[in-house]
Each structure stands twice: as C-alpha cells, then as structure tokens.
Amino acid sequence: MVFEEVVPLFSKMVQFRAIDWRRRQVSLKNQPNTQSSFEDLTEREEGAMQFEDEGADPDRQVGQLSFDDIYRQCGEALDSFEWELVFTVHVSQSATMGELCEDPEILRKLGLKPGHSISKKRRILNETLEGALGKLQKCLQS
8 A cells, every 4th residue: 555655656746846946947037137148148248258169170079070070071981871871860860770670761772671570670770870880980080
C-alpha cells in the first residue's frame, strides 16, 4: 500500500516544484532591470559589450568548423549520397538509423533489398557512413 502511494506522491512533488520554478521565472521576467536585452548590451554607451563572431576566427580548430565550412572545403571528397547521409544523420538529425534502414530509396542506393535482415541493413549503412566520415577526416587533415 505504501509503495503504491510513493509514485503519485513523487509525481505531485515534482509537479509543484515545476510550477513554483515557472512562477519564479515569470515574476523575474516581469520585474524591471533583471534581464538585459541584446540591444541593451551592445548599444549602451556605458559598458557596451561586443560579441565574438565565431565565423571570423581564422585559427579555428577542426572541431569548431560549421557544416558549411566543411562542405566548402571537402565538397568533392564525397558523392551526393554520402553527403545526404552525413547531413541527415549528423547535422539535421532528421532521421534515425532505423528510419533510414526502412527507407526504400536509401536501401536502393545502398544496394539492399527490403527483404534483407535489419542487421545487414544497419551494417551496410554504418559502413557507408563510417567511410564517408573517414573521407571527411582525411580531407580536413590535409
């Protein structure tokens, strides 16, 4: 009996804490001078701040490059299907590996049939994706 009451009690406690936190945030937002706007931080004469433009740094490391920078530098290293896979899985994250394994167009491009096992589909998809990432790595290192 006690154990069955713990879960609803805990859920109510979390709900009330979330409501309290949200009310505190709204009340802070409604108070003057508690938050600074971007315009206030950049245009204020006394104590104006400048924000760094990440794209302006010529000494950026490979880990700091945007997808557009990588595409500009390594555009010819991959074919259009490999770029599609890299973009879908790692940049836009618009599909999971399981969803890609069910897509008939992707399967056709990989040379697979819908009747193949899911493990084979995943293995071939992973090999293709890892090959594309390896090509990008070599291109960026040179």
